[in-house]
Amino acid sequence: MPGYLFISPAVLLFLIFVALPLLAAFGLSLFHWDLLSTPEFAGLDNFKQLVQDSATIRAVFNTFVFALASVVTHVGIGMLLALGVHRTMTRGTKYFVRTAFFFPFLVSWAAVALLWKYVLDPTFGIAAYYLQSSTNWLASPTWALPTLIVVDWWHTIGYTFIILLAGLQTVPAQLHEAARVDGANAWWRFWSVTLPVMSPTIFFATVITFIGAFQIFDPMVIMTQGGPDGATRSIVQYTYEKGFQSFEVGYAAALSLVLFVVIMVVTGLQFRLSRRWVHQ
Amino acid sequence: MGAPVKGRLLDLVLVLAGLVMIAPLVWLIVTALSEPINAFQLPPQWIPRPPTLQNFQQVPDLIPFAQMAWNSVQIAVITTAGALLTSALAAYAFNRLRFPGRDQIFSVLLAALVVPVQLTVVPIFIMMRWLHLVDTTVAIWLPALVNVFGIFFLRQYISSIPRELDEAAIMDGAGHFWILFRVILPLARPGLTALGIFVFEASWNNFFWPYIFLSSPEKMTLPVGLVSLQGAVGGGPAVVLFAAITLVVLPILVLFLIFQRSFIASIATTGLRA
Numbered sequence: 001m002p003g004y005l006f007i008s009p010a011v012l013l014f015l016i017f018v019a020l021p022l023l024a025a026f027g028l029s030l031f032h033w034d035l036l037s038t039p040e041f042a043g044l045d046n047f048k049q050l051v052q053d054s055a056t057i058r059a060v061f062n063t064f065v066f067a068l069a070s071v072v073t074h075v076g077i078g079m080l081l082a083l084g085v086h087r088t089m090t091r092g093t094k095y096f097v098r099t100a101f102f103f104p105f106l107v108s109w110a111a112v113a114l115l116w117k118y119v120l121d122p123t124f125g126i127a128a129y130y131l132q133s134s135t136n137w138l139a140s141p142t143w144a145l146p147t148l149i150v151v152d153w154w155h156t157i158g159y160t161f162i163i164l165l166a167g168l169q170t171v172p173a174q175l176h177e178a179a180r181v182d183g184a185n186a187w188w189r190f191w192s193v194t195l196p197v198m199s200p201t202i203f204f205a206t207v208i209t210f211i212g213a214f215q216i217f218d219p220m221v222i223m224t225q226g227g228p229d230g231a232t233r234s235i236v237q238y239t240y241e242k243g244f245q246s247f248e249v250g251y252a253a254a255l256s257l258v259l260f261v262v263i264m265v266v267t268g269l270q271f272r273l274s275r276r277w278v279h280q
Numbered sequence: 281m282g283a284p285v286k287g288r289l290l291d292l293v294l295v296l297a298g299l300v301m302i303a304p305l306v307w308l309i310v311t312a313l314s315e316p317i318n319a320f321q322l323p324p325q326w327i328p329r330p331p332t333l334q335n336f337q338q339v340p341d342l343i344p345f346a347q348m349a350w351n352s353v354q355i356a357v358i359t360t361a362g363a364l365l366t367s368a369l370a371a372y373a374f375n376r377l378r379f380p381g382r383d384q385i386f387s388v389l390l391a392a393l394v395v396p397v398q399l400t401v402v403p404i405f406i407m408m409r410w411l412h413l414v415d416t417t418v419a420i421w422l423p424a425l426v427n428v429f430g431i432f433f434l435r436q437y438i439s440s441i442p443r444e445l446d447e448a449a450i451m452d453g454a455g456h457f458w459i460l461f462r463v464i465l466p467l468a469r470p471g472l473t474a475l476g477i478f479v480f481e482a483s484w485n486n487f488f489w490p491y492i493f494l495s496s497p498e499k500m501t502l503p504v505g506l507v508s509l510q511g512a513v514g515g516g517p518a519v520v521l522f523a524a525i526t527l528v529v530l531p532i533l534v535l536f537l538i539f540q541r542s543f544i545a546s547i548a549t550t551g552l553r554a
Contacts, residue, residue, distance in 0.1 A: 001379045002373070002377060002456045003373045003377040003378065003379030003382060004373075004379060006369045006370060006372055006373035006377065006456070006460075007369070007370045007373045007374070007385065009365075009366045009369060009370075009425075009426075010366040010367065010369065010370035010389075010426050010431060011370070011385065011389075013366065013423075013425050013426035014389060014392070014426050014428070016407075017400070017404060017422070017423040017426060018392050018395060018400060018426070018428070019392070020403070021399075021400035021401075021402075021403035021404050021407070022392075022395055022399065022400060022403075024403035024406075025399050025400065025402060025403055028402065028403065035406070035409075081294075084290060084293075084294050085294070087287065087290075088287070089287070089291050090291075093291050093294070093295060096295065096298055097294045097295060097297075097298045098544075099298075099536075099537075099540070100297075100298030100299070100301045100302045101297075101298065101301055102543075102544065103302070103305075103533065103536060104301065104305070105547075106481060106485075106532050106536055106543070107305075107485075107528075107529050107532060108484070108485035108486075108487065108502070108503045108506075108528065109485065109487050109503070110485075110487050110502075110503030110504070110506045110507050110528075111503070111506060111525045111528050111529055113507075114506060114507065114510055114521065114525055115304055115305075115308050115522075115525055116304065118518065118522075119304050119307070124320040124322060126303065126304070126307050126324045129322050129323060129324060154301070154304075159547060162544055162547045162548055163547065163548065165548075166548035211394075211396075214396075215396055215397075215398060217398075217487075217488050218487045218488065221491070222487075222507055222510075236398045236488075239398060239402075240492070243401075243402050243405075244405070244492055249402060249406070252402050253402055253403075256396075256398050256399040256401075256402065257399065259396060259398055259399065260394075260395065260396060260399050263394060263396060264394060267394065
């Protein structure tokens with residue numbers, strides 16, 4: 001059977017690096033283990049501890065705020081940008097605007113986060129200078145999370161923008177023409193032609209942005225270490241701290257299962273709701 | 281009558297917004313090219329006067345930059361080549377070959393798309409520790425050789441290639457490897473390029489995985505190395521850090537400006553096909 005031969009490399013690696021670790025994560029969540037001594041069976045202890053741990057609750061809350069803000073700003077402003085660029089304009093202008101908004105997406109989070117720490121520095125950063133503010137955004141319990149949302153937007157808007165722009169290019173011009181002949185104004189054409197045709201693309205962008213946002217880790221670790229006082233700590237970051245800094249492996253596994261369940265539930269919910277507004 | 285004016289006004293707004301977008305990157309490069317005493321002046325300088333490369337020369341004093349760059353290249357190349365190969369083989373089988381359990385196996389793989397790597401990282405870390413592979417580049421690329429999204433994406437792509445072509449090859453007595461590598465993959469080149477750029481870029485920029493698995497400077501990739509440099513700089517010259525960040529950003533910028541079309545097509549197709 002050549003079929004089995006062809007799939008064997010992928011399936012073998014899948015079993016070792018996806019299926020087995022997935023099962024192991026479930027198993028580990030039932031133990032107390034510090035990676036050194038013998039694992040100790042704990043039943044549902046880790047999960048009981050989880051719902052009582054205020055740091056977990058804070059991390060889940062932060063992650064939800066981050067994800068929600070991320071989706072709204074990415075899809076909303078991304079759509080405006082895509083509409084803005086998808087017009088007649090000189091080639092040079094189009095090239096510049098597209099490049100300027102897309103390029104930051106290709107830069108690694110490490111470089112972005114380090115650079116922005118300096119951009120946001122209250123004494124010599126360019127943001128402080130041009131906004132005429134001496135607020136230390138990253139050190140403020142109120143502003144730290146919104147600031148990371150802005151930096152994340154700057155870094156990843158290019159992805160949403162390009163996806164939406166590509167979707168916009170699939171809207172047939174004849175449909176617009178027909179609506180124009182019928183006397184529909186620009187707003188009505190957007191509402192009755194562009195939006196329905198684009199709805200699968202918007203849905204895709206929403207789902208992908210949500211899933212990505214729930215897994216946020218890099219900017220928190222590099223820019224704020226989760227601070228001040230847990231104000232920016234995300235679920236994944238807390239998992240990392242528990243698993244690889246304080247070596248509570250079982251607790252970390254339980255936390256990562258929470259992330260998994262959150263992603264599954266939210267994505268499932270989005271698919272369910274999509275039947276009401278996404279045109280197939 | 282007001283339309284062209286309104287259009288030009290919108291163009292202006294977009295261009296200004298674009299300038300704000302790239303301002304941090306321009307500031308990065310200008311600062312990296314400035315002498316330490318001239319850097320970080322207020323109001324901000326947008327032209328390095330006089331430009332100097334001395335900050336770049338100091339980068340290797342703080343981190344083994346060349347070694348880190350080599351590690352990044354090595355990992356990204358192995359990951360991309362390996363993932364494309366395993367994905368193409370599997371995608372071909374899932375689309376073109378018949379064997380018992382085919383669709384069930386494919387559904388199981390597909391379901392795994394929702395499993396976040398953060399869930400599997402703890403068990404894989406334990407596994408790698410047991411295999412003595414923690415703090416080696418193998419720990420980074422080995423788990424990345426299977427790419428479920430890649431299998432799914434290439435299967436979609438291959439399914440759009442007419443079957444008459446492989447049937448003709450079968451008539452000529454060609455085997456499946458021959459058909460895959462000589463008939464299907466050449467026709468699937470745009471798909472392979474899009475996926476390749478996507479995988480390479482993800483590997484090149486990955487922070488989470490190398491941050492957990494690599495601890496010695498000479499084993500680190502560039503993103504992790506940069507972050508380690510932040511600690512090394514301490515109260516020292518931040519301009520050297522800026523020079524190092526520039527060295528990471530500049531090659532991507534150059535590649536992007538040359539292959540812009542392929543980059544954008546990669547995002548658009550991998551996104552829209554999914």
